[in-house]
Amino acid sequence: QVQLQESGPGLVKPSETLSLTCSVSGYSISGGYYWGWIRQPPGKGLEWFGSISHRGGTYYNPSLKSRVTISIDTSKNQFSLKLTSVTAADTAVYYCARGARIATHQGDFDYWGQGTLVAVSS
Amino acid sequence: EIVLTQSPGTLSLSPGERATLSCRASQSVSSSYLAWYQQKPGQAPRLLMYGASSRPTGIPDRFSGSGSGTDFTLTISRLEPEDFAVYYCQQYGSSPLTFGPGTKVDVK
Numbered sequence: 001q002v003q004l005q006e007s008g009p010g011l012v013k014p015s016e017t018l019s020l021t022c023s024v025s026g027y028s029i030s031g032g033y034y035w036g037w038i039r040q041p042p043g044k045g046l047e048w049f050g051s052i053s054h055r056g057g058t059y060y061n062p063s064l065k066s067r068v069t070i071s072i073d074t075s076k077n078q079f080s081l082k083l084t085s086v087t088a089a090d091t092a093v094y095y096c097a098r099g100a101r102i103a104t105h106q107g108d109f110d111y112w113g114q115g116t117l118v119a120v121s122s
Numbered sequence: 123e124i125v126l127t128q129s130p131g132t133l134s135l136s137p138g139e140r141a142t143l144s145c146r147a148s149q150s151v152s153s154s155y156l157a158w159y160q161q162k163p164g165q166a167p168r169l170l171m172y173g174a175s176s177r178p179t180g181i182p183d184r185f186s187g188s189g190s191g192t193d194f195t196l197t198i199s200r201l202e203p204e205d206f207a208v209y210y211c212q213q214y215g216s217s218p219l220t221f222g223p224g225t226k227v228d229v230k
Binding site for chain 2: 046060061106107115
């Protein structure tokens with residue numbers, strides 16, 4: 001059973017960098033799928049940040065690209081998200097998820113972490 | 123960027139009734155690369171449908187999807203108590219991947 005678990009600070013100060021890690025169990029992150037980050041502001045809809053392959057190839061949402069970095073550590077079966085220069089508008093539940101289509105970032109998401117709430121506040 | 127619009131915003135129905143949810147895209151979604159998710163409060167989204175009309179393993183057959191091009195539909199044939207939730211569509215035919223704003227199905 002594929003399981004994903006987000007971890008990281010629940011509170012980040014404005015202008016600082018938000019850093020989250022997704023730990024994957026039950027499946028090797030080197031297995032050929034893409035791995036993505038999606039967020040959901042409180043009471044709102046879903047927004048895709050970007051996705052990364054096991055080889056480190058990345059695709060980002062252009063609306064966030066200048067602030068986002070997604071990286072992967074296959075030795076730890078983890079991938080990570082960094083979002084710089086955060087503001088209150090970045091307060092959201094952050095999800096990591098597995099892209100369901102082999103060898104392409106353009107896919108639906110079949111396994112999701114439970115999500116972690118990150119608040120941006122001084 | 124493909125913008126997805128979902129209607130209605132809220133659907134108030136009783137258990138046993140049929141639910142019809144709509145997702146419209148601002149441009150054609152290639153190869154019907156459209157997915158539907160169900161989200162309950164405090165939970166992550168759950169994949170219900172991919173490729174517009176294919177159900178992942180474990181999804182009950184009361185859920186069905188249809189459509190192509192710019193117009194897609196998710197139908198729940200008979201609502202069960204556990205089906206009251208928010209439903210999102212997502213297109214993955216082009217990048218960036220985008221989601222619709224959601225339709226809430228609540229108890230009438």
